[in-house]
Amino acid sequence: MKKAILVLSVLSLVAWGLAQRYFSEKELQLIQNGGKAYAGVFQNQRPDQALCSLHRNRLPADLLPQFLEEQRALIKYPQNGRLMGDWKKGGAIFNNLQKANCFSCHFGSPVHLGGDVGPSLEKYGLKRGQSEAVQRYTYEVIYNAWAYFPCTVMYRFGAQGLLSPEEIADVVAYLLDPESEFNTKPAVGSR
Ligand code: HEC
Structure with a gap:
Protein backbone atom coordinates (compact mmCIF):
# COMPACT_ATOMS: atom_id res chain seq x y z
CA MET A 1 0.00 0.00 0.00
CA HIS A 55 -2.63 27.61 -28.88
CA ARG A 56 -5.66 26.37 -30.84
CA ASN A 57 -3.38 24.40 -33.18
CA ARG A 58 -1.35 27.45 -34.22
CA LEU A 59 1.93 27.29 -32.34
CA PRO A 60 3.87 30.54 -31.91
CA ALA A 61 7.05 30.60 -34.00
CA ASP A 62 9.41 30.54 -31.01
CA LEU A 63 8.00 27.18 -29.85
CA LEU A 64 8.34 25.51 -33.24
CA PRO A 65 12.00 24.39 -33.27
CA GLN A 66 11.73 22.43 -30.00
CA PHE A 67 8.31 21.04 -30.90
CA LEU A 68 9.48 19.79 -34.31
CA GLU A 69 12.61 18.27 -32.79
CA GLU A 70 10.59 16.39 -30.16
CA GLN A 71 8.13 15.11 -32.76
CA ARG A 72 10.95 14.01 -35.05
CA ALA A 73 12.57 12.09 -32.19
CA LEU A 74 9.41 9.91 -31.90
CA ILE A 75 9.84 8.46 -35.42
CA LYS A 76 11.04 4.85 -35.68
CA TYR A 77 11.92 2.98 -38.86
CA PRO A 78 11.36 -0.60 -40.09
CA GLN A 79 13.86 -3.21 -38.86
CA ASN A 80 15.02 -4.00 -42.40
CA GLY A 81 15.57 -0.30 -43.15
CA ARG A 82 13.30 -0.35 -46.24
CA LEU A 83 10.86 2.55 -46.37
CA MET A 84 8.90 1.06 -49.30
CA GLY A 85 7.22 -2.26 -48.59
CA ASP A 86 4.43 -4.15 -50.37
CA TRP A 87 1.99 -1.84 -52.19
CA LYS A 88 -0.81 -4.44 -52.21
CA LYS A 89 -0.75 -4.70 -48.42
CA GLY A 90 -0.50 -0.91 -48.27
CA GLY A 91 -3.64 -0.54 -50.37
CA ALA A 92 -5.60 -2.76 -48.00
CA ILE A 93 -4.55 -0.47 -45.15
CA PHE A 94 -5.12 2.83 -47.01
CA ASN A 95 -8.59 1.86 -48.20
CA ASN A 96 -9.87 0.28 -45.00
CA LEU A 97 -12.19 2.46 -42.96
CA GLN A 98 -11.31 0.47 -39.84
CA LYS A 99 -7.56 0.53 -40.43
CA ALA A 100 -5.88 3.74 -41.64
CA ASN A 101 -8.90 5.34 -43.30
CA CYS A 102 -6.62 7.60 -45.37
CA PHE A 103 -9.21 8.01 -48.13
CA SER A 104 -11.68 9.74 -45.82
CA CYS A 105 -9.38 12.76 -45.74
CA HIS A 106 -7.44 12.40 -49.01
CA PHE A 107 -8.62 12.25 -52.63
CA GLY A 108 -6.80 9.86 -54.99
CA SER A 109 -7.89 6.32 -54.12
CA PRO A 110 -8.94 4.10 -57.04
CA VAL A 111 -11.20 2.20 -54.61
CA HIS A 112 -13.16 4.83 -52.67
CA LEU A 113 -14.19 8.42 -53.33
CA GLY A 114 -11.72 10.47 -51.28
CA GLY A 115 -12.43 13.36 -48.93
CA ASP A 116 -10.91 16.82 -48.98
CA VAL A 117 -9.84 17.40 -45.37
CA GLY A 118 -6.22 16.89 -46.49
CA PRO A 119 -4.57 17.69 -49.85
CA SER A 120 -5.27 15.47 -52.87
CA LEU A 121 -2.77 12.62 -53.22
CA GLU A 122 -3.90 11.75 -56.77
CA LYS A 123 -1.07 10.00 -58.67
CA TYR A 124 1.26 10.94 -55.81
CA GLY A 125 4.08 8.61 -56.89
CA LEU A 126 3.96 9.68 -60.55
CA LYS A 127 4.19 13.33 -59.54
CA ARG A 128 6.90 13.06 -56.88
CA GLY A 129 9.00 10.10 -58.00
CA GLN A 130 10.59 7.54 -55.68
CA SER A 131 13.82 9.23 -54.56
CA GLU A 132 15.22 8.50 -51.10
CA ALA A 133 14.12 11.99 -49.99
CA VAL A 134 10.54 11.47 -51.17
CA GLN A 135 10.35 8.04 -49.53
CA ARG A 136 11.65 9.45 -46.25
CA TYR A 137 9.33 12.47 -46.30
CA THR A 138 6.28 10.33 -47.05
CA TYR A 139 7.18 7.73 -44.41
CA GLU A 140 7.79 10.37 -41.76
CA VAL A 141 4.60 12.32 -42.50
CA ILE A 142 2.58 9.11 -42.09
CA TYR A 143 4.51 8.03 -38.97
CA ASN A 144 4.17 11.38 -37.25
CA ALA A 145 2.59 14.22 -39.23
CA TRP A 146 3.35 16.62 -36.38
CA ALA A 147 7.04 16.47 -37.29
CA TYR A 148 6.10 18.40 -40.47
CA PHE A 149 2.67 19.92 -39.78
CA PRO A 150 2.51 20.78 -36.06
CA CYS A 151 -0.92 20.09 -34.53
CA THR A 152 -2.48 18.90 -37.82
CA VAL A 153 -5.68 16.81 -37.64
CA MET A 154 -4.00 13.97 -39.59
CA TYR A 155 -3.67 10.94 -37.32
CA ARG A 156 -0.10 10.26 -36.20
CA PHE A 157 -0.14 6.65 -37.30
CA GLY A 158 3.20 5.48 -35.94
CA ALA A 159 3.52 7.83 -32.99
CA GLN A 160 0.07 6.82 -31.71
CA GLY A 161 0.65 3.12 -32.34
CA LEU A 162 -2.11 2.82 -34.98
CA LEU A 163 0.22 1.29 -37.59
CA SER A 164 3.56 -0.54 -37.26
CA PRO A 165 6.66 0.75 -39.10
CA GLU A 166 6.30 -2.15 -41.58
CA GLU A 167 2.64 -1.28 -42.25
CA ILE A 168 3.62 2.35 -42.84
CA ALA A 169 6.28 1.21 -45.34
CA ASP A 170 3.53 -0.76 -47.14
CA VAL A 171 1.40 2.40 -47.36
CA VAL A 172 4.41 4.37 -48.65
CA ALA A 173 4.78 1.76 -51.42
CA TYR A 174 1.07 2.05 -52.23
CA LEU A 175 1.52 5.80 -52.76
CA LEU A 176 4.91 5.72 -54.52
CA ASP A 177 5.39 2.46 -56.45
CA PRO A 178 4.80 3.17 -60.16
CA GLU A 179 3.15 -0.28 -60.43
CA SER A 180 0.77 0.38 -57.53
CA GLU A 181 -2.90 0.65 -58.50
CA PHE A 182 -2.83 4.03 -56.79
CA ASN A 183 -0.69 5.22 -59.73
CA THR A 184 -1.99 2.99 -62.55
CA LYS A 185 -5.76 3.21 -62.01
CA PRO A 186 -7.83 6.41 -62.11
CA ALA A 187 -8.89 7.87 -58.77
CA VAL A 188 -12.59 7.46 -58.02
CA GLY A 189 -14.21 10.80 -58.93
CA SER A 190 -11.36 12.06 -61.14
CA ARG A 191 -12.27 13.98 -64.26
C1 HEC B 1 -8.17 13.16 -40.36
C2 HEC B 1 -7.76 13.43 -41.72
C3 HEC B 1 -6.55 12.73 -42.28
C4 HEC B 1 -6.29 11.38 -42.32
C5 HEC B 1 -7.14 10.25 -41.76
C6 HEC B 1 -5.07 11.23 -43.04
N1 HEC B 1 -4.57 12.44 -43.41
FE1 HEC B 1 -2.87 12.78 -44.46
N2 HEC B 1 -3.10 14.79 -44.24
C7 HEC B 1 -4.20 15.39 -43.66
C8 HEC B 1 -3.99 16.83 -43.69
C9 HEC B 1 -4.99 17.88 -43.17
C10 HEC B 1 -2.74 17.05 -44.29
C11 HEC B 1 -2.06 18.39 -44.57
C12 HEC B 1 -1.26 18.79 -43.38
C13 HEC B 1 -1.71 20.10 -42.84
O1 HEC B 1 -1.49 21.13 -43.51
O2 HEC B 1 -2.32 20.12 -41.75
C14 HEC B 1 -2.21 15.74 -44.64
C15 HEC B 1 -0.99 15.55 -45.29
C16 HEC B 1 -0.58 14.33 -45.81
C17 HEC B 1 0.58 14.13 -46.66
C18 HEC B 1 1.53 15.20 -47.18
C19 HEC B 1 0.96 15.70 -48.48
C20 HEC B 1 1.89 16.53 -49.31
O3 HEC B 1 1.38 17.11 -50.31
O4 HEC B 1 3.09 16.61 -49.05
C21 HEC B 1 0.62 12.79 -46.97
C22 HEC B 1 1.65 12.09 -47.84
C23 HEC B 1 -0.49 12.17 -46.29
N3 HEC B 1 -1.19 13.13 -45.60
C24 HEC B 1 -0.77 10.81 -46.36
C25 HEC B 1 -1.75 10.18 -45.59
C26 HEC B 1 -1.91 8.76 -45.50
C27 HEC B 1 -1.10 7.75 -46.29
C28 HEC B 1 -2.92 8.52 -44.61
C29 HEC B 1 -3.38 7.19 -44.09
C30 HEC B 1 -2.35 6.29 -43.58
C31 HEC B 1 -3.43 9.82 -44.18
N4 HEC B 1 -2.68 10.80 -44.78
C32 HEC B 1 -4.49 10.01 -43.32
C33 HEC B 1 -5.30 14.76 -43.13
C34 HEC B 1 -5.45 13.40 -42.96
Missing part, protein backbone atom coordinates in the same frame (compact mmCIF):
# COMPACT_ATOMS: atom_id res chain seq x y z
CA LYS A 2 2.75 2.41 1.04
CA LYS A 3 4.62 1.45 -2.11
CA ALA A 4 1.60 2.22 -4.29
CA ILE A 5 1.25 5.64 -2.72
CA LEU A 6 4.93 6.33 -3.31
CA VAL A 7 4.69 5.27 -6.97
CA LEU A 8 1.58 7.40 -7.42
CA SER A 9 3.17 10.49 -5.96
CA VAL A 10 6.28 10.05 -8.09
CA LEU A 11 4.06 9.68 -11.19
CA SER A 12 2.05 12.79 -10.40
CA LEU A 13 5.26 14.71 -9.78
CA VAL A 14 6.51 13.62 -13.20
CA ALA A 15 3.19 14.62 -14.82
CA TRP A 16 3.29 17.94 -13.02
CA GLY A 17 6.88 18.44 -14.15
CA LEU A 18 5.92 17.80 -17.77
CA ALA A 19 3.00 20.23 -17.54
CA GLN A 20 5.31 22.80 -15.97
CA ARG A 21 7.58 22.67 -18.98
CA TYR A 22 4.88 24.00 -21.23
CA PHE A 23 2.60 26.19 -19.10
CA SER A 24 3.59 29.39 -17.35
CA GLU A 25 2.23 30.06 -13.84
CA LYS A 26 -0.39 32.37 -15.29
CA GLU A 27 -1.53 29.83 -17.89
CA LEU A 28 -1.77 27.10 -15.26
CA GLN A 29 -3.95 29.37 -13.14
CA LEU A 30 -6.24 30.05 -16.11
CA ILE A 31 -6.59 26.32 -16.71
CA GLN A 32 -7.35 25.64 -13.04
CA ASN A 33 -9.86 28.49 -12.83
CA GLY A 34 -11.80 26.95 -15.71
CA GLY A 35 -13.28 24.48 -13.26
CA LYS A 36 -12.18 21.16 -11.85
CA ALA A 37 -13.41 18.99 -14.73
CA TYR A 38 -11.89 21.32 -17.33
CA ALA A 39 -8.56 21.37 -15.51
CA GLY A 40 -8.64 17.57 -15.28
CA VAL A 41 -9.17 17.05 -18.98
CA PHE A 42 -6.65 19.70 -19.90
CA GLN A 43 -3.86 18.61 -17.58
CA ASN A 44 -4.21 14.94 -18.43
CA GLN A 45 -3.47 15.57 -22.10
CA ARG A 46 -0.03 14.63 -23.31
CA PRO A 47 2.20 17.73 -23.14
CA ASP A 48 2.37 18.09 -26.94
CA GLN A 49 -1.41 17.79 -27.33
CA ALA A 50 -1.89 20.23 -24.46
CA LEU A 51 0.37 22.71 -26.23
CA CYS A 52 -1.69 22.42 -29.44
CA SER A 53 -4.92 22.87 -27.45
CA LEU A 54 -3.57 25.88 -25.62
Whole structure:
Protein backbone atom coordinates (compact mmCIF):
# COMPACT_ATOMS: atom_id res chain seq x y z
CA MET A 1 0.00 0.00 0.00
CA LYS A 2 2.75 2.41 1.04
CA LYS A 3 4.62 1.45 -2.11
CA ALA A 4 1.60 2.22 -4.29
CA ILE A 5 1.25 5.64 -2.72
CA LEU A 6 4.93 6.33 -3.31
CA VAL A 7 4.69 5.27 -6.97
CA LEU A 8 1.58 7.40 -7.42
CA SER A 9 3.17 10.49 -5.96
CA VAL A 10 6.28 10.05 -8.09
CA LEU A 11 4.06 9.68 -11.19
CA SER A 12 2.05 12.79 -10.40
CA LEU A 13 5.26 14.71 -9.78
CA VAL A 14 6.51 13.62 -13.20
CA ALA A 15 3.19 14.62 -14.82
CA TRP A 16 3.29 17.94 -13.02
CA GLY A 17 6.88 18.44 -14.15
CA LEU A 18 5.92 17.80 -17.77
CA ALA A 19 3.00 20.23 -17.54
CA GLN A 20 5.31 22.80 -15.97
CA ARG A 21 7.58 22.67 -18.98
CA TYR A 22 4.88 24.00 -21.23
CA PHE A 23 2.60 26.19 -19.10
CA SER A 24 3.59 29.39 -17.35
CA GLU A 25 2.23 30.06 -13.84
CA LYS A 26 -0.39 32.37 -15.29
CA GLU A 27 -1.53 29.83 -17.89
CA LEU A 28 -1.77 27.10 -15.26
CA GLN A 29 -3.95 29.37 -13.14
CA LEU A 30 -6.24 30.05 -16.11
CA ILE A 31 -6.59 26.32 -16.71
CA GLN A 32 -7.35 25.64 -13.04
CA ASN A 33 -9.86 28.49 -12.83
CA GLY A 34 -11.80 26.95 -15.71
CA GLY A 35 -13.28 24.48 -13.26
CA LYS A 36 -12.18 21.16 -11.85
CA ALA A 37 -13.41 18.99 -14.73
CA TYR A 38 -11.89 21.32 -17.33
CA ALA A 39 -8.56 21.37 -15.51
CA GLY A 40 -8.64 17.57 -15.28
CA VAL A 41 -9.17 17.05 -18.98
CA PHE A 42 -6.65 19.70 -19.90
CA GLN A 43 -3.86 18.61 -17.58
CA ASN A 44 -4.21 14.94 -18.43
CA GLN A 45 -3.47 15.57 -22.10
CA ARG A 46 -0.03 14.63 -23.31
CA PRO A 47 2.20 17.73 -23.14
CA ASP A 48 2.37 18.09 -26.94
CA GLN A 49 -1.41 17.79 -27.33
CA ALA A 50 -1.89 20.23 -24.46
CA LEU A 51 0.37 22.71 -26.23
CA CYS A 52 -1.69 22.42 -29.44
CA SER A 53 -4.92 22.87 -27.45
CA LEU A 54 -3.57 25.88 -25.62
CA HIS A 55 -2.63 27.61 -28.88
CA ARG A 56 -5.66 26.37 -30.84
CA ASN A 57 -3.38 24.40 -33.18
CA ARG A 58 -1.35 27.45 -34.22
CA LEU A 59 1.93 27.29 -32.34
CA PRO A 60 3.87 30.54 -31.91
CA ALA A 61 7.05 30.60 -34.00
CA ASP A 62 9.41 30.54 -31.01
CA LEU A 63 8.00 27.18 -29.85
CA LEU A 64 8.34 25.51 -33.24
CA PRO A 65 12.00 24.39 -33.27
CA GLN A 66 11.73 22.43 -30.00
CA PHE A 67 8.31 21.04 -30.90
CA LEU A 68 9.48 19.79 -34.31
CA GLU A 69 12.61 18.27 -32.79
CA GLU A 70 10.59 16.39 -30.16
CA GLN A 71 8.13 15.11 -32.76
CA ARG A 72 10.95 14.01 -35.05
CA ALA A 73 12.57 12.09 -32.19
CA LEU A 74 9.41 9.91 -31.90
CA ILE A 75 9.84 8.46 -35.42
CA LYS A 76 11.04 4.85 -35.68
CA TYR A 77 11.92 2.98 -38.86
CA PRO A 78 11.36 -0.60 -40.09
CA GLN A 79 13.86 -3.21 -38.86
CA ASN A 80 15.02 -4.00 -42.40
CA GLY A 81 15.57 -0.30 -43.15
CA ARG A 82 13.30 -0.35 -46.24
CA LEU A 83 10.86 2.55 -46.37
CA MET A 84 8.90 1.06 -49.30
CA GLY A 85 7.22 -2.26 -48.59
CA ASP A 86 4.43 -4.15 -50.37
CA TRP A 87 1.99 -1.84 -52.19
CA LYS A 88 -0.81 -4.44 -52.21
CA LYS A 89 -0.75 -4.70 -48.42
CA GLY A 90 -0.50 -0.91 -48.27
CA GLY A 91 -3.64 -0.54 -50.37
CA ALA A 92 -5.60 -2.76 -48.00
CA ILE A 93 -4.55 -0.47 -45.15
CA PHE A 94 -5.12 2.83 -47.01
CA ASN A 95 -8.59 1.86 -48.20
CA ASN A 96 -9.87 0.28 -45.00
CA LEU A 97 -12.19 2.46 -42.96
CA GLN A 98 -11.31 0.47 -39.84
CA LYS A 99 -7.56 0.53 -40.43
CA ALA A 100 -5.88 3.74 -41.64
CA ASN A 101 -8.90 5.34 -43.30
CA CYS A 102 -6.62 7.60 -45.37
CA PHE A 103 -9.21 8.01 -48.13
CA SER A 104 -11.68 9.74 -45.82
CA CYS A 105 -9.38 12.76 -45.74
CA HIS A 106 -7.44 12.40 -49.01
CA PHE A 107 -8.62 12.25 -52.63
CA GLY A 108 -6.80 9.86 -54.99
CA SER A 109 -7.89 6.32 -54.12
CA PRO A 110 -8.94 4.10 -57.04
CA VAL A 111 -11.20 2.20 -54.61
CA HIS A 112 -13.16 4.83 -52.67
CA LEU A 113 -14.19 8.42 -53.33
CA GLY A 114 -11.72 10.47 -51.28
CA GLY A 115 -12.43 13.36 -48.93
CA ASP A 116 -10.91 16.82 -48.98
CA VAL A 117 -9.84 17.40 -45.37
CA GLY A 118 -6.22 16.89 -46.49
CA PRO A 119 -4.57 17.69 -49.85
CA SER A 120 -5.27 15.47 -52.87
CA LEU A 121 -2.77 12.62 -53.22
CA GLU A 122 -3.90 11.75 -56.77
CA LYS A 123 -1.07 10.00 -58.67
CA TYR A 124 1.26 10.94 -55.81
CA GLY A 125 4.08 8.61 -56.89
CA LEU A 126 3.96 9.68 -60.55
CA LYS A 127 4.19 13.33 -59.54
CA ARG A 128 6.90 13.06 -56.88
CA GLY A 129 9.00 10.10 -58.00
CA GLN A 130 10.59 7.54 -55.68
CA SER A 131 13.82 9.23 -54.56
CA GLU A 132 15.22 8.50 -51.10
CA ALA A 133 14.12 11.99 -49.99
CA VAL A 134 10.54 11.47 -51.17
CA GLN A 135 10.35 8.04 -49.53
CA ARG A 136 11.65 9.45 -46.25
CA TYR A 137 9.33 12.47 -46.30
CA THR A 138 6.28 10.33 -47.05
CA TYR A 139 7.18 7.73 -44.41
CA GLU A 140 7.79 10.37 -41.76
CA VAL A 141 4.60 12.32 -42.50
CA ILE A 142 2.58 9.11 -42.09
CA TYR A 143 4.51 8.03 -38.97
CA ASN A 144 4.17 11.38 -37.25
CA ALA A 145 2.59 14.22 -39.23
CA TRP A 146 3.35 16.62 -36.38
CA ALA A 147 7.04 16.47 -37.29
CA TYR A 148 6.10 18.40 -40.47
CA PHE A 149 2.67 19.92 -39.78
CA PRO A 150 2.51 20.78 -36.06
CA CYS A 151 -0.92 20.09 -34.53
CA THR A 152 -2.48 18.90 -37.82
CA VAL A 153 -5.68 16.81 -37.64
CA MET A 154 -4.00 13.97 -39.59
CA TYR A 155 -3.67 10.94 -37.32
CA ARG A 156 -0.10 10.26 -36.20
CA PHE A 157 -0.14 6.65 -37.30
CA GLY A 158 3.20 5.48 -35.94
CA ALA A 159 3.52 7.83 -32.99
CA GLN A 160 0.07 6.82 -31.71
CA GLY A 161 0.65 3.12 -32.34
CA LEU A 162 -2.11 2.82 -34.98
CA LEU A 163 0.22 1.29 -37.59
CA SER A 164 3.56 -0.54 -37.26
CA PRO A 165 6.66 0.75 -39.10
CA GLU A 166 6.30 -2.15 -41.58
CA GLU A 167 2.64 -1.28 -42.25
CA ILE A 168 3.62 2.35 -42.84
CA ALA A 169 6.28 1.21 -45.34
CA ASP A 170 3.53 -0.76 -47.14
CA VAL A 171 1.40 2.40 -47.36
CA VAL A 172 4.41 4.37 -48.65
CA ALA A 173 4.78 1.76 -51.42
CA TYR A 174 1.07 2.05 -52.23
CA LEU A 175 1.52 5.80 -52.76
CA LEU A 176 4.91 5.72 -54.52
CA ASP A 177 5.39 2.46 -56.45
CA PRO A 178 4.80 3.17 -60.16
CA GLU A 179 3.15 -0.28 -60.43
CA SER A 180 0.77 0.38 -57.53
CA GLU A 181 -2.90 0.65 -58.50
CA PHE A 182 -2.83 4.03 -56.79
CA ASN A 183 -0.69 5.22 -59.73
CA THR A 184 -1.99 2.99 -62.55
CA LYS A 185 -5.76 3.21 -62.01
CA PRO A 186 -7.83 6.41 -62.11
CA ALA A 187 -8.89 7.87 -58.77
CA VAL A 188 -12.59 7.46 -58.02
CA GLY A 189 -14.21 10.80 -58.93
CA SER A 190 -11.36 12.06 -61.14
CA ARG A 191 -12.27 13.98 -64.26
C1 HEC B 1 -8.17 13.16 -40.36
C2 HEC B 1 -7.76 13.43 -41.72
C3 HEC B 1 -6.55 12.73 -42.28
C4 HEC B 1 -6.29 11.38 -42.32
C5 HEC B 1 -7.14 10.25 -41.76
C6 HEC B 1 -5.07 11.23 -43.04
N1 HEC B 1 -4.57 12.44 -43.41
FE1 HEC B 1 -2.87 12.78 -44.46
N2 HEC B 1 -3.10 14.79 -44.24
C7 HEC B 1 -4.20 15.39 -43.66
C8 HEC B 1 -3.99 16.83 -43.69
C9 HEC B 1 -4.99 17.88 -43.17
C10 HEC B 1 -2.74 17.05 -44.29
C11 HEC B 1 -2.06 18.39 -44.57
C12 HEC B 1 -1.26 18.79 -43.38
C13 HEC B 1 -1.71 20.10 -42.84
O1 HEC B 1 -1.49 21.13 -43.51
O2 HEC B 1 -2.32 20.12 -41.75
C14 HEC B 1 -2.21 15.74 -44.64
C15 HEC B 1 -0.99 15.55 -45.29
C16 HEC B 1 -0.58 14.33 -45.81
C17 HEC B 1 0.58 14.13 -46.66
C18 HEC B 1 1.53 15.20 -47.18
C19 HEC B 1 0.96 15.70 -48.48
C20 HEC B 1 1.89 16.53 -49.31
O3 HEC B 1 1.38 17.11 -50.31
O4 HEC B 1 3.09 16.61 -49.05
C21 HEC B 1 0.62 12.79 -46.97
C22 HEC B 1 1.65 12.09 -47.84
C23 HEC B 1 -0.49 12.17 -46.29
N3 HEC B 1 -1.19 13.13 -45.60
C24 HEC B 1 -0.77 10.81 -46.36
C25 HEC B 1 -1.75 10.18 -45.59
C26 HEC B 1 -1.91 8.76 -45.50
C27 HEC B 1 -1.10 7.75 -46.29
C28 HEC B 1 -2.92 8.52 -44.61
C29 HEC B 1 -3.38 7.19 -44.09
C30 HEC B 1 -2.35 6.29 -43.58
C31 HEC B 1 -3.43 9.82 -44.18
N4 HEC B 1 -2.68 10.80 -44.78
C32 HEC B 1 -4.49 10.01 -43.32
C33 HEC B 1 -5.30 14.76 -43.13
C34 HEC B 1 -5.45 13.40 -42.96
